[in-house]
Amino acid sequence: MSKSKLWTKDFISISLSNFFVFLTFYILLVTLPILALQEYHSSASEAGLMTTVFLLSAIISRPLAGKWLERGEHKKTLLTALIIFAGASILYFFPQTIMGVLFIRLLQGVGFGIATTAAGTIVADIIPPSRRGEGMGYFAMSINLAMVLGPFIGLTVIQHLGDKILFTLSMIVAFGSLVTGLIVKMEKTEKTSQAAVSSSFSIRNLxxxxxxxxxxxxxxxxxxxxxxxxxxxxxxxxxxxxxxxxxxxxxxxxxxxxxxxxxxxxxxxxxxxxxxxxxxxxxxxxxxxxxxxxxxxxxxxxxxxxxxxxxxxxxxxxxxxxxxxxxxxxxxxxxxxxxxxxxxxxxxxxxxxxxxxxxxxxxxxxxxxxxxxxxxxxxxxxxxxxxxxxxxxxxxxxx
CATH class of the missing domain: 1.20.1250.20 (MFS general substrate transporter like domains)
Structure with missing residues (x-):
């Protein structure tokens, strides 16, 4: 791969995968609280937990993702996270109570936290060092575009087509992140030695x-x-x-x-x-x-x-x-x-x-x-x- 080339197949694929992850996130971010209030008759505070639980599980999972990535397991970490993220999207069809939905949010948040950490690390390795600022800027556009399209799509679907179509759409988009993640090819990375990556618990290891x-x-x-x-x-x-x-x-x-x-x-x-x-x-x-x-x-x-x-x-x-x-x-x-x-x-x-x-x-x-x-x-x-x-x-x- 040319040192100066930015728009490679791998860069486009990892950016698309990140886009689909965030698009799923924003589609559900604006619609699940509405469903919590209307379908599950929850309180406003319970509806607010839809986002809180998701973000907390993402925050907690990220240091663990960083640890796995430090060992050189970039592609494996990304695909595992995307499988969790996409798999959780299937489960939204089944819960009958608000607690069931919160459990799915917890699980999907883990996938989200690890996947976005892995994608950010992989793209930093793919981008030529001399164009890292430019490349990271374009990569961040995948989040910005998802932020614009996600709420618009989610609210339109929930208002006119109902929750089943909403969950079907979010599932398709989530699996889109897995498919595009599979396309990414990484150069063989040497696994970091155990001497360099300590398995003992310490703040510096997280x-x-x-x-x-x-x-x-x-x-x-x-x-x-x-x-x-x-x-x-x-x-x-x-x-x-x-x-x-x-x-x-x-x-x-x-x-x-x-x-x-x-x-x-x-x-x-x-x-x-x-x-x-x-x-x-x-x-x-x-x-x-x-x-x-x-x-x-x-x-x-x-x-x-x-x-x-x-x-x-x-x-x-x-x-x-x-x-x-x-x-x-x-x-x-x-x-x-x-x-x-x-x-x-x-x-x-x-x-x-x-x-x-x-x-x-x-x-x-x-x-x-x-x-x-x-x-x-x-x-x-x-x-x-x-x-x-x-x-x-x-x-x-x-x-």
Whole structure:
């Protein structure tokens, strides 16, 4: 495989597999709470557990995935996780109680956590080192596109076709992730020796310390992103733009897609600091625009600005986590980053929900503007001030 070639069959296949995993996740994320309330007559708190249980099992399983990946078992780990994930999707047809559905969410969350960790590690090995920032950016687009399409597909199906068709569709998409995962071919990887990978229990065997600082920054800013995911449609209704709520993330994704070829290349050429500070300012400015939205134009412009800002920051953080770790510990680095990031997402939905109960959404998003800027300062103290950026030449020589 040519060192400079990015769009290989394996890169496309692992990106598609990741896309199908996240598409399944988002289809069910927005519909299962509705079914919990309508079909199982559960309380709102029980409906909320649909997401909480799923994310908790994903967070807990990721360090174990990182451990297996450190041993060089990349393809085996990915396929095992995808079998669990796709197999769990078949079970949604059978439960008669809310507890049965929660058990399936627990099981599928394990598959999700391991699969997304494995995919992030595999793609880092597939991408040429000199194009890692660009490649990770395109790989992250698989998540962004799933985030746009998943809720739209899920809500459309549940409203017009019912839960059986919804579960059939999610099962087909989940098995799509397995099929595309099977296509990925990896070069023979030497298994890491037992001397290098200790089997004893220790924190260092479950997390990658070098990935923690940038993961904390990502988790900190993810709280604002969770506020967008959870409440932007409610806010749109509040400001009489309910008909545009579904377009918010469409504009977000389209602008992100347009900007991706430039931002990814700049990350490789000039390093993360060159990308981070403009993007965190754009993210903050986008939140300010959103908080002041009085009409459709401002509302949708804010979506585009946030798309470039936060949409670029996420893959930048993941790239930093991978590049700061030893090649053999990329699996643990990916697991560490995603676990800490998802913790921020899970806590963010809860914390922002509590704050939103005390103020209107316009004020909430206005405060998020300053919160994002504090995140910029956090990046400086946790990463920028402690690291001398490697030159692009050195980056390109990394394994």
């Amino acid at each position: 997390i990658e310390p070098s990935a923690v600082p940038i993961s904390v920054v990502g988790s900190f800013l993810a709280i604002v992103y969770s506020a967008l995911l959870s409440f932007v449609s409610v806010y749109a209704t509040e400001i009489h733009l309910a008909n545009l709520a579904s377009l918010f993330f469409v504009v977000y994704a389209v602008v992100l897609l347009i900007s991706r070829p430039f931002t990814g290349k700049w990350l490789d050429q000039y390093g993360p600091n060159f990308i981070f500070y403009p993007c965190v300012i754009l993210f903050a400015f986008g939140m300010l625009l959103l908080s002041k939205s009085g009409g459709a134009v401002t509302f949708l412009i804010s979506a585009g600005v946030i798309g470039v800002g936060w949409g670029t920051l996420f893959p930048t953080f993941q790239t930093i986590a991978i590049q700061d770790s030893e090649p053999r510990r990329r699996g643990l680095a990916t697991a560490t980053f995603l676990s800490i990031y998802d913790t921020g997402m899970a806590l963010g939905s809860f914390i922002v929900g509590l704050i939103a109960a005390k103020m209107d959404y316009s004020s909430l998003y206005f405060l998020c503007t300053f919160y994002v800027l504090i995140g910029g300062a956090l990046y400086y103290f946790l990463h920028h001030s402690k690291k001398r950026e490697s030159s692009p030449k050195l980056k390109s020589q990394e394994q």
